[in-house]
Amino acid sequence: MRIIDLDQIKDTLQGLDILPDIEAGFVAYSQGKCVVPPVGELLFKDPPGDVHIKYGYITGGEYYVIKIASGFYDNPKAGLPTSDGMMLLFSLNTGIPQGLLLDHCYLTDVRTGAAGAIAAKYLAPRNVQRIGIVGAGAQARQQLRHLKGITPCREVIAWGLNQDELERYRAEMEAEGFHVETTLETAALADTCNLIVTVTPSTGPLLFADQIRPGTHITAVGADTTEKQELDPAILAKADLLVVDSVAQCLVRGECPHALRAGLIGQEKMVELGKVIAGEAPGRVSDEQITVCDLTGVAVQDLQIAKAVYEAEIRE
Amino acid sequence: MRIIDLDQIKDTLQGLDILPDIEAGFVAYSQGKCVVPPVGELLFKDPPGDVHIKYGYITGGEYYVIKIASGFYDNPKAGLPTSDGMMLLFSLNTGIPQGLLLDHCYLTDVRTGAAGAIAAKYLAPRNVQRIGIVGAGAQARQQLRHLKGITPCREVIAWGLNQDELERYRAEMEAEGFHVETTLETAALADTCNLIVTVTPSTGPLLFADQIRPGTHITAVGADTTEKQELDPAILAKADLLVVDSVAQCLVRGECPHALRAGLIGQEKMVELGKVIAGEAPGRVSDEQITVCDLTGVAVQDLQIAKAVYEAEIRE
Numbered sequence: 060m061r062i063i064d065l066d067q068i069k070d071t072l073q074g075l076d077i078l079p080d081i082e083a084g085f086v087a088y089s090q091g092k093c094v095v096p097p098v099g100e101l102l103f104k105d106p107p108g109d110v111h112i113k114y115g116y117i118t119g120g121e122y123y124v125i126k127i128a129s130g131f132y133d134n135p136k137a138g139l140p141t142s143d144g145m146m147l148l149f150s151l152n153t154g155i156p157q158g159l160l161l162d163h164c165y166l167t168d169v170r171t172g173a174a175g176a177i178a179a180k181y182l183a184p185r186n187v188q189r190i191g192i193v194g195a196g197a198q199a200r201q202q203l204r205h206l207k208g209i210t211p212c213r214e215v216i217a218w219g220l221n222q223d224e225l226e227r228y229r230a231e232m233e234a235e236g237f238h239v240e241t242t243l244e245t246a247a248l249a250d251t252c253n254l255i256v257t258v259t260p261s262t263g264p265l266l267f268a269d270q271i272r273p274g275t276h277i278t279a280v281g282a283d284t285t286e287k288q289e290l291d292p293a294i295l296a297k298a299d300l301l302v303v304d305s306v307a308q309c310l311v312r313g314e315c316p317h318a319l320r321a322g323l324i325g326q327e328k329m330v331e332l333g334k335v336i337a338g339e340a341p342g343r344v345s346d347e348q349i350t351v352c353d354l355t356g357v358a359v360q361d362l363q364i365a366k367a368v369y370e371a372e373i374r375e
Numbered sequence: 376m377r378i379i380d381l382d383q384i385k386d387t388l389q390g391l392d393i394l395p396d397i398e399a400g401f402v403a404y405s406q407g408k409c410v411v412p413p414v415g416e417l418l419f420k421d422p423p424g425d426v427h428i429k430y431g432y433i434t435g436g437e438y439y440v441i442k443i444a445s446g447f448y449d450n451p452k453a454g455l456p457t458s459d460g461m462m463l464l465f466s467l468n469t470g471i472p473q474g475l476l477l478d479h480c481y482l483t484d485v486r487t488g489a490a491g492a493i494a495a496k497y498l499a500p501r502n503v504q505r506i507g508i509v510g511a512g513a514q515a516r517q518q519l520r521h522l523k524g525i526t527p528c529r530e531v532i533a534w535g536l537n538q539d540e541l542e543r544y545r546a547e548m549e550a551e552g553f554h555v556e557t558t559l560e561t562a563a564l565a566d567t568c569n570l571i572v573t574v575t576p577s578t579g580p581l582l583f584a585d586q587i588r589p590g591t592h593i594t595a596v597g598a599d600t601t602e603k604q605e606l607d608p609a610i611l612a613k614a615d616l617l618v619v620d621s622v623a624q625c626l627v628r629g630e631c632p633h634a635l636r637a638g639l640i641g642q643e644k645m646v647e648l649g650k651v652i653a654g655e656a657p658g659r660v661s662d663e664q665i666t667v668c669d670l671t672g673v674a675v676q677d678l679q680i681a682k683a684v685y686e687a688e689i690r691e
Contacts, residue, residue, distance in 0.1 A: 060477070062378065099415045099428060101439055108470055112415060112428060112441065123417055125428065125443060127463070129470030143470050147443070154424055154445030154459050159475070161376070 060156040063372050068162050071371045072169065077364055078180075078208070081173045082336050084363035087117045088305065089333025094118065095358045106133040115358040122148045122157065122369075124362040128164055146365040158369035166368065170360040171280060172201030174304065174332075175256055178278040178352035179209045181335050181342040182302060183254045187212040191252030193245060193266065193289065194259040195219035195228035198280060202256045203232055216240045216248055218265075246270055257281050257289040268293035276343070276350045282313045283355045290351070292318035295328075299348040300341075303329045305357045313355040329353075376472040379688050384478050387687045388485060393680055394496075394524070397489045398652050400679035403433045404621065405649025410434065411674045422449040431674040438464045438473065438685075440678040444480055462681040474685035482684065486676040487596060488517030490620065490648075491572055494594045494668035495525045497651050497658040498618060499570045503528040507568030509561060509582065509605065510575040511535035511544035514596060518572045519548055532556045532564050534581075562586055573597050573605040584609035592659070592666045598629045599671045606667070608634035611644075615664040616657075619645045621673045629671040645669075 063071075087093055099112035108131035116123035128144035135141060146166055148158040160166060179187075187210040192199050195217055203215065215237045219225040225241035232239045242248065248255055249270035257265065259281045266277070268291050277298075281289050295301055295318040303309035306329050310316065318324045332352065334340035343350050379387075403409055415428035424447035432439035444460035451457060462482060464474040476482060495503075503526040508515050511533055519531060531553045535541040541557035548555045558564065564571055565586035573581065575597045582593070584607050597605045611617055611634040619625040622645050626632065634640045648668065650656035659666050 094417060096415060096417065099412060099430065101410060101412065101430060101432065103432075103467065106468060110439065110465070110470060112430065114415065114417060114428065116417065116419075123426065127441060127465075129465065131468070131470040134469055137469070139469055139471070143472065145472065149426070149443075149445065151419065152422060152447070153450055153453070153455055154426060154447040155455070156459065156461065156477075161472075 060159055061369065061372060062159045062161065063368065064161050065163055065165055067372065068160060068165060068368055071368050075367055075371055077169070077173055077367050078177060080363040080367045081170060081360055082177055084117070084359040085177070085304065085333035086337045087333070088357055088359045089331040089337065092118045093359045106131060108132060113358040113361060115362060116151055117359065117362065121151055122362065122366055123151050124148055124358065124365050126167070126358065126361045128167060146361055148365050148369050158365065158372070160365055160368060166364050167356070167361065168197055168201050170364040171198060171354070171356060172205040173364070174354050174360060175202045175278050175280055176205035176209050177336070178302065178332065178354065179206055179254060179276065181332070182300070182350040182352055183210065183276045184274050184343065184346045187254045189214040189216060189252045191248030191255040192217040193248065193255065193257040194281065195224045196258065198258040199228060200231060202258055202280065203237060204235065207236070210254070212254070213237045216242055216252060218242050218245050218248055249275070259289055260287060261289050262286050263288055264291040265289050266294060267291040268297050271297065271349055273347045273349060276352070278352045278354060279314045280354050284312055285316060288314060288317050290314045292321050292323050295351055296323040297349060298351040300343065300350040301328045301330065302332050302335055302350065302352040304332050304354045306331055308355050308357065309353050314351070314353045376475055377685065377688060378475045378477065379684065380477050381479055381481060383688065384476060384481060384684055387684050391683055391687055393485070393489055393683050394493060396679040396683045397486060397676055398493055400433070400675040401493070401620065401649035402653045403649070404673055404675045405647040405653065408434045409675045422447060424448060429674040429677060431678060432467055433675065433678065437467055438678065438682055439467050440464055440674065440681050442483070442674065442677045444483060462677055464681050464685050474681065474688070476681055476684060482680050483672070483677065484513055484517050486680040487514060487670070487672060488521040489680070490670050490676060491518045491594050491596055492521035492525050493652070494618065494648065494670065495522055495570060495592065497648070498616070498666040498668055499526065499592045500590050500659065500662045503570045505530040505532060505568045507564030507571040508533040509564065509571065509573040510597065511540045512574065514574040515544060516547065518574055518596065519553060520551065523552070526570070528570070529553045532558055532568060534558050534561050534564055565591070575605055576603060577605050578602050579604055580607040581605050582610060583607040584613045587613065587665055589663045589665060592668070594668045594670060595630045596670050600628055601632060604630060604633050606630045608637050608639050611667055612639040613665060614667040616659065616666040617644045617646065618648050618651055618666065618668040620648050620670045622647055624671050624673065625669050629669045630667070631669050
């Protein structure tokens with residue numbers, strides 16, 4: 060078994076374009092070729108924490124993946140990161156362990172950023188005027204970074220809860236070639252951006268239906284549980300096209316459950332991203348449409364990024 | 376994270392008495408102190424295989440464990456072992472990975488052997504005349520090896536399906552200090568042994584109620600799924616005492632479901648091994664009793680052996 064640490068993973072990723080792998084994963088998923096059982100879970104009370112075990116494979120593929128990701132919410136008090144984790148890759152022919160990727164959840168961040176870029180690739184309007192980022196944390200960085208290859212737009216406005224966090228975000232993203240304004244009001248984003256990405260742990264709407272202008276695309280990344288929510292459910296109703304990474308998963312997690320429960324949308328409105336990528340369902344067809352993509356994270360993304368990094372490592 | 380390979384694991388185990396750890400695990404389990412969610416599973420068709428993910432922790436303990444164990448049934452055709460796997464130990468306070476034990480399922484074999492020894496310690500008659508082993512594979516070796524510290528008896532009769540396998544078993548076990556006879560008839564075991572251990576993948580009874588003499592203890596190890604079976608269900612009805620590693624698990628796996636379905640026993644007859652160890656339920660109380668212990672394997676055994684090996688390693 061090849062053991063690959065975080066430095067090696069970061070090095071390897073620099074030479075890789077993982078978007079085609081993640082796209083292929085979404086397509087396989089939407090074609091019913093993925094086996095992804097329900098997530099395994101342990102919950103802890105004292106100190107508070109949880110661990111999730113995600114696992115699965117693509118039928119006819121070479122590997123199955125097991126991803127372990129923990130969150131221990133008192134860790135920062137001891138100067139430790141909240142999250143830790145790893146991905147394990149096994150041969151689908153023999154069960155023999157092939158790779159252990161000690162990524163401390165970094166690959167999850169990257170594959171989530173990549174999914175946001177894919178959503179923008181198929182759903183954003185042709186001319187992105189300004190990118191709005193709701194959130195200023197690690198994933199807000201990943202999302203913007205991954206959009207670089209999708210749109211030439213470098214104008215950004217970022218929303219956050221406190222100005223210090225926003226200033227750090229601005230400094231880091233400007234060093235990466237963006238021009239970043241900041242705001243404490245989400246309305247300022249909706250007024251000037253036609254590509255908005257939401258990446259917060261919010262449990263209530265941050266963007267509202269009456270704010271959203273025709274021709275806007277929104278990728279909702281933050282909500283991945285039953286409780287979290289970033290969008291007014293009426294935005295999903297107002298959208299001309301509602302795309303999700305997984306219909307099965309978005310029935311219970313992400314933005315869709317709120318709109319479904321409120322009777323504002325029906326399940327038939329939810330179109331899987333893999334079908335749009337494969338050309339089996341239309342993506343954006345005009346610059347006037349409002350489109351929304353609800354991303355909750357699917358194990359096939361973990362499989363595809365682990366495979367890409369592992370195979371690049373053994374080629375070296 | 377400390378990475379411990381199979382050679383190191385075997386070395387470390389030589390200096391360890393893991394029985395007290397496994398006993399403590401059974402006690403904690405029976406006291407409701409263990410969190411052990413349902414087993415995660417992936418099934419594969421071509422080539423045929425499966426992987427099981429077992430995970431859990433003891434409340435108030437130091438670690439949680441995740442065990443990954445695969446079986447790929449065509450592997451031997453390619454000269455590869457059927458089973459592979461590993462155990463991972465994480466801090467229960469921070470989620471940070473502590474140890475990776477690359478045991479290739481060896482620790483599962485050992486903790487299963489240890490559980491058999493614990494069953495014999497509490498349930499075998501005082502004077503073991505002869506040990507009967509139904510089976511001649513890897514686990515038949517582990518069971519006998521672990522009985523060495525429990526009984527001075529070195530007289531053994533082993534049953535198997537073919538004489539070659541039995542001869543290999545005899546040679547190996549005699550080199551370890553036993554005197555081994557072999558047989559192709561299980562009746563020969565029941566006639567002369569008052570401690571019998573069954574360790575086969577059989578899906579039908581190998582021992583029958585009318586063969587079992589008063590004063591016999593049987594540990595049934597082989598059946599760990601809903602389909603497998605080694606004992607005539609009437610043996611469980613005839614037994615004066617029926618002990619199980621986990622009531623919850625033995626309602627659906629092992630020998631008990633067959634007897635429960637046939638209406639030969641009720642759930643109230645099933646006594647947990649942890650309660651016997653803790654003195655909360657009686658073990659054997661006379662040399663005339665027939666006792667049966669149904670072992671299906673509980674994740675707390677994995678936790679306890681992984682912890683024992685890891686802690687011995689970091690002490691070195």
